[in-house]
Amino acid sequence: MAEELHLDTTLTKAEQYRQLLPQIEALTTGEPDLIANLANTAAALRQAFGFFWVGFYLVKDNELVLGPFQGPIACTRIRRGKGVCGTSWDRAETVLVPDVEQFPGHIACSSDSKSEIVVPVLKAGQVVAVLDVDSDQLNDFDQADQEALEQLMAAAARWF
Numbered sequence: 001m002a003e004e005l006h007l008d009t010t011l012t013k014a015e016q017y018r019q020l021l022p023q024i025e026a027l028t029t030g031e032p033d034l035i036a037n038l039a040n041t042a043a044a045l046r047q048a049f050g051f052f053w054v055g056f057y058l059v060k061d062n063e064l065v066l067g068p069f070q071g072p073i074a075c076t077r078i079r080r081g082k083g084v085c086g087t088s089w090d091r092a093e094t095v096l097v098p099d100v101e102q103f104p105g106h107i108a109c110s111s112d113s114k115s116e117i118v119v120p121v122l123k124a125g126q127v128v129a130v131l132d133v134d135s136d137q138l139n140d141f142d143q144a145d146q147e148a149l150e151q152l153m154a155a156a157a158r159w160f
Contacts, residue, residue, distance in 0.1 A: 063080065074110075097141075100116055119133075122157060
């Protein structure tokens with residue numbers, strides 16, 4: 001079934017997320033396939049906000065492995081504690097980076113990425129995946145992004 005997103009772009013970012021999250025919920029409810037849900041979630045976030053890159057890394061054999069994403073080609077594997085994604089996994093918490101050039105050990109999959117937010121997906125207290133969102137603008141993520149994406153990833157835990 002094809003879906004179309006409906007967002008009022010005149011609203012604040014927080015209000016746009018409040019419109020988007022129920023649409024993602026409706027899109028994924030009843031779909032048992034993890035990859036389908038991750039793919040549609042990445043696509044919805046990129047379509048709604050025009051982010052440079054949106055995707056998931058899945059924890060497999062003690063490393064993060066690239067999962068469904070939208071955007072340019074990406075790093076395939078990331079070790080625990082390495083880069084923004086590996087740091088989010090290691091800490092089991094969101095990492096918001098206003099300027100990736102200032103993040104020690106940043107992994108530059110693309111030189112066009114300027115800011116980033118990574119949100120872990122927790123299942124039974126363990127990180128099973130991370131959502132990685134990159135922007136080609138500096139300081140593009142804020143508390144509204146963090147709160148909404150954390151809420152979305154808390155709901156996404158049921159897919160795993």
